[in-house]
Amino acid sequence: MCTKILQTTHLNCSLTIQQINDYSQIIKELHNRLETTNDLTGWLHYPEQNHEELLFQIEQIAAEIRQEADVLIVVGVGGSFLGARAILDALTPYFGRQMQGIEVIYVGQNMSGAYINQLLKYIVDKRVYVNVISKSGGTMEPALAFRVMRQYMEAKYGEDAQHRIIVTTDAEKGILKALADKSGYRQFVIPDNIGGRFSVLTPVGLLPVAVADIDIRALLAGAKQAAVELANPNLEENDAYKYAVMRHILYKQGYSIELLASFEPSLNKFHEWWKQLFGESEGKEKKGLYPSTVNFSTDLHAIGQFIQDGSPILFETLLHFKSIEPDFMVSFDNRDEDCLNYLAGRTFNEINAISKQGTALAHAEGGVPVIQLELPRLDAFHLGYLIYFFMKACAMSAYLLDVNPFDQPGVEAYKRKMLELLRE
Incomplete structure (x- = not known):
């Protein structure tokens, strides 16, 4: 029996447990479709x-x-x-x-x-x-x-x-x-x-x-644990499917942009991988959420104002790792000229976690639906788990939209036009 290592929660009344559970039967049907198709799976x-x-x-x-x-x-x-x-x-x-x-x-x-x-x-x-x-x-x-x-x-x-x-x-x-x-x-x-x-x-x-x-073996081991855990067709017990359903409900409610946010700068390129995964898999037949990303707390001082008070067109997915090594502790300073001694003894990652919590609460209270994804550590094993989690959720999200997750006709269109122009 695998121990569940990823926690999925949500804030804001735009999503209810009943709304999510209403998709239980269709998820079972789409799970069977995913498992039986031969289309790049x-x-x-x-x-x-x-x-x-x-x-x-x-x-x-x-x-x-x-x-x-x-x-x-x-x-x-x-x-x-x-x-x-x-x-x-x-x-x-x-x-x-x-x-x-x-x-x-x-x-x-x-x-x-x-x-x-x-x-x-x-x-x-x-x-x-x-x-x-x-x-x-x-x-x-x-x-x-x-x-x-x-x-x-x-x-x-x-x-x-x-x-x-x-x-x-x-x-x-x-x-x-x-x-x-x-x-x-x-x-x-x-x-x-x-x-x-x-x-x-x-x-x-x-x-x-x-x-x-x-360690590529640890990376694959994390993905293997995810593959085992997320093979369950029961929506209540499958966080990848639950995340896919949350996204779909919010899309149907009129939200057009999903904003993936994390609190560690080293995840910026992970954001880029996520954007391609969801954008290229879902954006077809004039359907799909627009995948965008921010890195906090940097972007709280840039686009944070829009997220909090701007047009109500987006929801937020907050990605957080409880432990990131090596961490750094705030030291005590006898002078306390910066008035920060109240933080002495806390680590930067602890403060980052509180920043995440405060951000989630502020945005939810401001009317922004917030999905939270949390894993224990940022390491090869848990990153492998997360990669598989997003791939499985992405395939299910596309099926919920009734589009093929595995082709990219729009990409081929730009290639054709470019070649035509170059050959001229």
């Missing part, structure tokens, strides 16, 4: 499967990269880089991240010439490995970036470039797969039945995370 049970051989291979190559390189350059866009970057930023130090042995740098997530120029100048005296991540190899941004990086690596390392370029792509098809086979690059497989924004717990995210010396 390989992520559902991926954490529960035996990946021992794959994890060993990833850990071996990660150790090699830490030994032989100063920099790992990850080439990717969207789901091919957001998840890994979210985990790295959340679980590595704020300062001197390269002092852990290696620096992870991202390219291919934009088409800025200035970015490419500065990157090439920055790495000129550094030992480099490249991990290019793309299921097809045909997406413009990472394809262009990889052309640049491939030429750079070949000019710098000659034949040894083959050993320093690692490809994560489809098992059988695509431009990148054909290129990797021809060039003899080492390869990891993106499973056919897992789409990009649901792929962070596969080699797409695991290799860059392992290179940063983060």
